[in-house]
Amino acid sequence: MIAVIAEVRVKDGAESDFVAVVEALSRRVHEHEPGNLMYRLTRSPSETRQYKFIELYADGAALRAHGESPHFRASLDSMEGLLDGAPRIEYLDVVHLGE
């Protein structure tokens, strides 16, 4: 299992457009990506316009399927003009805790 934390900063005045893009993306992730186990968007309560995606994938293949999906690629185009700089993305190995 792989976790992804992707941090973005949204341009001033673009937050509602950004959330709308992510809402549509999230719906498609749930509809088309069986290997995605969680897809959440979070907002920092202290730093303005700072958002973090928190995502879980069953394995590397599921993560690749996400990255190559038409809905994800379309959302990158839509998001591009809404972000202040490039996203900062972390890939983390989920530790099996005997669940």
Next chain:
Amino acid sequence: MIAVIAEVRVKDGAESDFVAVVEALSRRVHEHEPGNLMYRLTRSPSETRQYKFIELYADGAALRAHGESPHFRASLDSMEGLLDGAPRIEYLDVVHLGE
């Protein structure tokens, strides 16, 4: 809904003890905390001994219940000697995406 990302660095040679403590804690979180929606431990593939807890709570009350729980407090004591410095903790508001 509230997400928590807690970053810790584990002392050299203490990783298996650390994971054992977290395994026991995770079991008790699942058993005793209905307001916890996710409790995952991740390891950085690039930075040695660097771990991140990724957690989801239904609301502030669920987060407080976690922090005040005997099993969490006991785990803090057990973890103390295993960590290199204090944890870095982030509290994030989960954005409702029309689910």
